[in-house]
Amino acid sequence: MSSTMTRRRLLTVPMALGASALVPGSLAAALASESRPLPDLSDWNRVRAQFALDPGYAHFASFFIASHPAPVRDAIEAWRKAMDRDPFQVIEHGMFGSDADNIPMQVTGSIARYLGGNASDIALTRSTTESLAIVYHGLPLKPGDEVLATVHDHYSHHESIRLATARAGATLRKIALFDEAADASTAAIIERLLQAVAPRTRVVGLTWVHSSTGIRLPIREIAAALKAKHPDVWLVVDGVHGIGAADETIATMGADYFCAGCHKWMFAPRGTGLIWANAENWARLHPTIPNFSELESYTAWTEDRAPSTPANAARMTPGGFHAFEHQWAMGAAFDMHQAMGRARVAARIRELNDRLKASLAGNRKVKLHTPMSGDLSAGLVAFEVEGISPADVVRRLLERRIIASTSPYAVTYARLAPSLVNTPEEVDRAAQAVHAIAA
Ligand SMILES: Cc1ncc(COP(=O)(O)O)c(C=O)c1O
Structure with missing residues (x-):
């Protein structure tokens, strides 16, 4: 167990972590030496390529629960293999070994770089x-x-x-x-x-x-x-x-x-x-x-x-x-x-959501519940279509291979959530599908 939690060096994807000689410090060292660099995330198509989503659908409910992108899948798989090979040593060292081996401290270090603070x-x-x-x-x-x-x-x-x-x-x-x-x-x-x-x-x-x-x-x-x-x-x-x-x-x-x-x-x-x-x-x-x-x-x-x-x-x-x-x-x-950049991610999500809202707002049979301004909204667009229940709107979108969701509240709306897994073309297709359903 660690008495203190300190900021640790960034460790990316452990590739083939072995558990052969787990002396103090070796777990982190093995991770560092066998880490694969993050992929190139400089354009949105490369980001989208990290996800193993079914290409037969346009996925507008990704906020419900994540599809793991490749760096996350790789990290999970590397840890799983290491734990299956030697659960006692890997978990004993990772949880209770020296600070140099403490994996939760490395995780909170990565999180703190994103959140700010300690x-x-x-x-x-x-x-x-x-x-x-x-x-x-x-x-x-x-x-x-x-x-x-x-x-x-x-x-x-x-x-x-x-x-x-x-x-x-x-x-x-x-x-x-x-x-x-x-x-x-x-x-x-x-x-x-x-x-x-x-x-x-x-x-x-x-x-x-x-x-x-x-x-x-x-x-x-x-x-x-x-x-x-x-x-x-x-x-x-x-x-x-x-x-x-x-x-x-x-x-x-x-x-x-x-x-x-x-x-x-x-x-x-x-x-x-x-x-x-x-x-x-x-x-x-x-x-x-x-x-x-x-x-x-x-x-x-x-x-x-x-x-x-x-x-x-x-x-x-x-x-x-x-x-x-x-x-x-x-x-x-x-x-x-x-690596993608917090500001860049937020701007992309805003751009896609603005695009969807702008199209839906032009239809008088569609009532938007999400503020038009990106200053008071993020990645979700909640709406109703006149005369059609939210569940039916979502069902009809699914018939067009567009995955939307309804909000799980006493008063429910249909939701489309353009995110990093979507393209502007998919957003336009979703908007056109809503227009067709409303017509
Ligand atoms: C606003 C809000 N809070 C909490 C939750 C529950 O999230 P979790 O599954 O992480 O507990 C949800 C689920 O979508 C949510 O929309």
């Missing part, structure tokens, strides 16, 4: 859902405290709050930040939120990019306004549809707790996620799941006492043995995003 501020989880549950159950909520969320959040977010507040004797209140996402403005959202914060509000829960309507909340501005008026209210953000789609230094965005799966826009292995918080905010949390990452927790257990230091990201990282070939391959996805 590697030691990142807890590795298996999904957005798990991240949210860990944070809300970890907060020191007392009877009478209130968590203020919004009617726009996902099932996983509402349920994490409901379960945690029920246990603590606290309450959950939901407000609408806007009546129509398409007409929302930053100033109006902030005004509604600030008006709703009550004396007993301890936590505000928000969603960065809403999978219901595709609106992207201006979290940076909201957080600044909230903290200026209510510095003692903690801000929890579900960021799963922003990370990997928006150009943002997440560690400075203003969230106290940033929760996200990494298996959507980030293209990290399915079953991976994270929580980011700074040391002061980590210190406030109570763990629910025993960790396998922090020496103090283990030492305290051997001495039959509670840990004597404040909580931190390592202590809040769920322990137990996991599908480590997936978790340890997360770094490949973050390295790939770094």
